[in-house]
Amino acid sequence: MKQVIDLEQIRIKADTREPVVEGLPVLFGDFEKCALEEAVQIKEKLGGKVTAVAAGSAKLKDTIKQALAIGADEAIILTDPAFQGSDALGSARLLAKVIEKIGEYDLILLGDGSADNYSGEIPPRLAELLDLPQAGSVREMEVLDGQVQVMRDLEDAAEVMQVDLPAVISVTSELNIPRLPPLSAILRAGRKPLHVWGPDDVGVTSSQVGAEAAVVQVLSNLAPLQDRKGIMCEDEAELVQALEQEGVLEK
Amino acid sequence: MSGILVYSENKSTLLGLLTRGRELAADMGQPLAVALLGAESAAWADECFAHGAALAYVGDDPALEVFQARTYAAALAQILAQAESDIILTGATRRGRELAPRLAQKLAAGCVTDAVNLYLQDGRLVIERRALGGNTVAANVISSPQQVIAVMPKLYEAQPGGDAAGEVVQVALTLEPPATRLVERRPKEGGAANVEEAEVLICVGRGLSEKGDLALINELAEKLGGVVGCTRPLSHEYFWMSEDLMVGLSGKIASPRLYLGIGLSGQIQHTVGIMDSKVIVAINSDKNALIFKTADYGIVGDFKEVVPKLIEQLG
Numbered sequence: 001m002k003q004v005i006d007l008e009q010i011r012i013k014a015d016t017r018e019p020v021v022e023g024l025p026v027l028f029g030d031f032e033k034c035a036l037e038e039a040v041q042i043k044e045k046l047g048g049k050v051t052a053v054a055a056g057s058a059k060l061k062d063t064i065k066q067a068l069a070i071g072a073d074e075a076i077i078l079t080d081p082a083f084q085g086s087d088a089l090g091s092a093r094l095l096a097k098v099i100e101k102i103g104e105y106d107l108i109l110l111g112d113g114s115a116d117n118y119s120g121e122i123p124p125r126l127a128e129l130l131d132l133p134q135a136g137s138v139r140e141m142e143v144l145d146g147q148v149q150v151m152r153d154l155e156d157a158a159e160v161m162q163v164d165l166p167a168v169i170s171v172t173s174e175l176n177i178p179r180l181p182p183l184s185a186i187l188r189a190g191r192k193p194l195h196v197w198g199p200d201d202v203g204v205t206s207s208q209v210g211a212e213a214a215v216v217q218v219l220s221n222l223a224p225l226q227d228r229k230g231i232m233c234e235d236e237a238e239l240v241q242a243l244e245q246e247g248v249l250e251k
Numbered sequence: 252m253s254g255i256l257v258y259s260e261n262k263s264t265l266l267g268l269l270t271r272g273r274e275l276a277a278d279m280g281q282p283l284a285v286a287l288l289g290a291e292s293a294a295w296a297d298e299c300f301a302h303g304a305a306l307a308y309v310g311d312d313p314a315l316e317v318f319q320a321r322t323y324a325a326a327l328a329q330i331l332a333q334a335e336s337d338i339i340l341t342g343a344t345r346r347g348r349e350l351a352p353r354l355a356q357k358l359a360a361g362c363v364t365d366a367v368n369l370y371l372q373d374g375r376l377v378i379e380r381r382a383l384g385g386n387t388v389a390a391n392v393i394s395s396p397q398q399v400i401a402v403m404p405k406l407y408e409a410q411p412g413g414d415a416a417g418e419v420v421q422v423a424l425t426l427e428p429p430a431t432r433l434v435e436r437r438p439k440e441g442g443a444a445n446v447e448e449a450e451v452l453i454c455v456g457r458g459l460s461e462k463g464d465l466a467l468i469n470e471l472a473e474k475l476g477g478v479v480g481c482t483r484p485l486s487h488e489y490f491w492m493s494e495d496l497m498v499g500l501s502g503k504i505a506s507p508r509l510y511l512g513i514g515l516s517g518q519i520q521h522t523v524g525i526m527d528s529k530v531i532v533a534i535n536s537d538k539n540a541l542i543f544k545t546a547d548y549g550i551v552g553d554f555k556e557v558v559p560k561l562i563e564q565l566g
Contacts, residue, residue, distance in 0.1 A: 007384030008516075008541060019387050088352065089361060089395075117382050117389075118500065118519060119364045124320055124353035133321055133430035136349045139487065149434065153487065153494075154345045155502075158437045161317075164430040174487045215361035215395035219377065224388045228531055229547040236560040239532065242548050248451075248509040248530045249475070249565075 001032040003056025003063050004116040017222040026059050028066065031111025033178040035171050039109050040071030040179075042143055048106070049073050053098055055083060055091065061194070068189035069181035076102070080198040085211025092125030094209045097202045099130065105166055107148065112136055112170045123170035133167045139174040254282040256336035257304070258327060258350075260318060262295060264342035266302045266409035268402060271369060272340055273303030273413050278371050283413075284308060286330045288323060289315045296419050303413030306420055308334055314426040317433045320349035326424050328357045331397070333422055338376060340369075343401035351401035361393035364401040365500065365523065376400075384541070385519030403523065405447075405504045439494055444478045446498055451477030452507040452528070454498050454521070457484050458514020458535065458554065462491045467558050468513065474565050480505065482521045499524035513554045517542025534558070 005024040012019055028036075039050045052072035054064055060077045068075055076098060083094060099105060108130075113120040120136070127134035140151035148167060152159040153174070163169070181189070199205065206212045233239040243249050255272045259265040269285060276283040284306040285299040296307040308330045314322045327350075331339070339354065341347045343365045355362035367388070368379035375392050378400055382389040393400075446452055453472050459465070465479070472479045479496070486497040498505055499521035506527035513534045515521060522545050525531065533546035536553050543549045550557050 007386065007518075008539065010383055010386045012386065012544070019383055021383070087361065089356070089359070092356060116384055117380075119352075119380075120348045121352035121355075121362055121364060124324075124349050124351075125356040127321065128324065128353045128356035133319065134349065134353070135431065136320075137345045152345075155439075157439055160434040160436075162432045162434055167430075172487070173483075215393055216363065217392050217394060219390040219392060221382055221387045221389040223386060228545055230543070230549070231547065232543070232549045232551065236550065236557060236564045239548055239550055239561065240564040243509065243530065243532070246509075246530050246547075 001028050001036065001052060001054040001067060001111075002114045003027070003054060003060050004029055004114055007116060012223040017225070019221070019223065026056065026063055028054075028063065029111055029115030030173045030178075031113060031115070031171060033070070034173050034175045035109040035111050036067055036070055036072060037176050037178040038141065038171060039107070041176065042107070043071070046143060051076065051102060053095065054078065055094070061196075064194065065186070065189045066181075068192045068194070069186045070179060071181075071185070072192070074193040074195070076195045076197055078197060078202075082199045082206060082210050085214060086209045087214040087216040088119060088121035088125060089215055090209040090213045092122055092129055094202065094204055095122065095126055096129035097204050098197065099126075101202060107143070107165060108132070108168045110168070110170045112138075112172050120170070123168050127168035130168070133163050134169070135161055135163050135167065136170040138169050138171045141169060141171070141175065254284060254334070254336045255338045255340060256284045256286055256308075256331065256334050257340045258286040258288070259342040259344070260288075260292070260346055261342055261344055261404065262292070263409060264344065264404045265295070266298065267405065267407040268340045268342065269299060269302040269304055270410050270412065271402075271407040275369065275371065275376070276303075282306065284334050284336060286310070286327055286334075288326050296417070300417035301411045301413075301415050302409060305413075305417050306334070307417055308420050308422050310422040310424045312424045312426045314428055317429065317431070318346050319429040319431050320346070320353045322426055322429045323350050324353040324357055325426055327354050329424055330422050331358070333420070337397050339397065339399045341399070341401050342404045344404055347401045351399045355399040358395075358397045358399070360395040360397040360399055362399040362401070363391050363393065366400050366402045367406060367523070367526070369400070369402065381519050381523055385517070385522045386541075386544070403504065444496060446478050446480040446496055446503045446505050449478035449480075449505060449507050451475045451509045452480055452498070452505050452525070453477050453511045453513060454480045454482065454515060454525070455485060455513050456482035456515025456521070459485070462489070464555070465491065467555070471511075471558050471562055474562050475509070477507075477509070482515045482518075512542050512546070513558065515542060516540050517545055
């Protein structure tokens with residue numbers, strides 16, 4: 001689970017087109033919450049253990065309680081400054097090391113993309129590093145004996161596939177509706193095991209993760225130049241008049 | 252290592268990528284090649300040559316019968332061992348979004364998905380994609396020896412060009428049988444409305460409270476001579492609208508002269524599909540809704556009140 005800033009609250013500096021992201025609240029994306037909810041439902045049905053792994057800033061110590069309240073049995077958080085600035089290549093290496101250290105697992109569930117950039121790179125990269133089969137765009141799933149049956153939502157078709165376990169499955173928000181944990185679960189969450197792992201715990205160096213190891217460099221990240229007019233109309237008449245002037249109403 | 256290799260499981264996406272790839276390769280003075288995987292796509296070689304590819308690497312194997320990112324990434328890596336291309340372009344289709352990062356990891360390479368622009372600057376390939384929930388456009392460069400880029404489908408229109416001659420290179424692939432089995436494939440039905448070609452497009456989202464609300468929206472669409480599309484929840488969660496009316500990432504990309512977004516928040520997953528609209532109008536009851544940031548004109552208000560008045564004003 002990736003901790004991201006609340007995107008609804010981003011402001012753009014009018015003069016420089018730079019986004020202002022400092023000090024914004026952080027949260028987990030919907031897809032990731034669905035992945036966790038599914039893990040908890042599988043556990044409730046079949047038994048087992050759910051470990052939540054999350055990366056983000058120091059604020060993650062609070063954010064992660066949400067995952068524990070939804071039903072993760074334990075959590076590992078990756079907040080070390082050495083991990084910051086990782087690109088997808090580095091983040092996948094980090095997560096693969098964490099999962100290898102956890103040891104035994106049957107299913108790795110992730111969101112199909114993070115709420116901020118939706119690049120969707122981590123699930124396939126992780127699957128490659130762990131040499132596992134993968135399925136993305138999963139909107140329905142059921143764990144069977146030694147395999148998971150998924151329905152993948154593709155452009156031209158819905159595909160029902162069986163994937164041998166262990167596997168990496170990345171899910172969309174149609175999969176389920178994440179529960180809103182009751183107060184008792186929130187209180188219990190604070191007592192569940194929470195581990196903070198640093199580079200030495202995981203066994204990674206700055207040549208593998210972090211800003212130094214990144215191979216994707218961001219030259220600029222600005223609001224688009226072809227800015228929209230952003231004119232707020234007082235009423236419908238004003239809008240229709242504006243659209244007539246734009247010449248977009250003729251049939 | 253040099254040159255561009257293009258792969259997509261989707262033919263029109265492939266030819267569009269070759270069209271852009273041809274321009275980039277010419278500017279870089281490097282070769283353009285295409286990878287054709289599986290029995291069906293081997294027949295596309297001549298069309299690929301007509302779109303600028305000089306080499307077609309063709310590989311087939313029983314393991315390629317059903318698309319699986321693991322198998323296809325392995326096949327492409329084997330082709331790359333021969334082609335030695337340093338830039339790999341694929342389509343950011345759902346399958347492409349799984350394939351590109353997996354291949355990149357195999358190559359210890361950087362990757363950018365959902366690219367919306369590719370250009371050369373100071374000899375480097377700059378790749379733009381939306382970031383921060385669609386608020387920004389990030390310009391990226393990749394410094395690993397190889398780079399894998401998944402480009403938004405339909406970004407580049409296919410146009411024949413180049414010298415139309417090319418060479419087919421058969422590649423013997425060694426692939427493990429996939430650890431997945433296809434149980435069933437249910438093709439999606441094409442609807443009557445075509446959001447991709449609509450001149451006027453109205454999109455609706457979660458702000459609608461019930462399916463019955465669509466009647467009002469359809470009335471507006473009729474008035475404007477437009478088509479009604481939707482965001483993902485309406486087609487995939489509520490099933491109020493057909494999936495081929497979903498606009499945005501992994502749905503349809505539209506470029507109408509007039510777009511109206513009604514009762515939708517304006518998340519990146521939707522707005523990437525409407526960026527090329529000439530005029531964008533937003534109607535939302537939340538004045539802070541993200542969609543207003545990408546709109547030319549906005550009205551804050553309940554669509555149940557705004558839309559009837561709008562219909563009236565349109566006469």
